[in-house]
Amino acid sequence: MNGGHAFALPTLQLKFNQTKDAHLTLGNVTLYNMRIVDGYICGTLIDYYDFKYLDYYKDASLITTFVNNNAYYQQEYRQLKNYLIIFPIRIKID
Numbered sequence: 001m002n003g004g005h006a007f008a009l010p011t012l013q014l015k016f017n018q019t020k021d022a023h024l025t026l027g028n029v030t031l032y033n034m035r036i037v038d039g040y041i042c043g044t045l046i047d048y049y050d051f052k053y054l055d056y057y058k059d060a061s062l063i064t065t066f067v068n069n070n071a072y073y074q075q076e077y078r079q080l081k082n083y084l085i086i087f088p089i090r091i092k093i094d
Contacts, residue, residue: 026087036093045087051075 026047034043051072054065074080 026085029087031089039093041089041091041093043089045085045089047085047087048082049085050082051080 026045029045029047032044032046034041036042051068053072054060054068056062056065056069059065060068071080075082
């Protein structure tokens with residue numbers, strides 16, 4: 001970093017209790033515009049929708065891995081277009 005300082009960005013573990021769809025859809029997301037408003041953490045999660053190959057024996061359940069890897073190969077053969085997912089969040093601070 002040309003004379004700058006290297007630092008680690010904080011990470012945030014999110015668990016989506018209401019739906020498994022968000023849990024399975026969102027991967028490595030970036031949180032933008034985080035703020036606290038009236039006792040809630042608010043912001044926007046942005047994820048570039050793409051797939052990485054998963055190992056059938058260690059990364060996830062067999063069904064999840066099968067579906068993921070099917071999408072991965074479609075992506076590799078340019079049969080699946082990548083896109084951005086923009087996911088607004090509002091989390092109550094306990």
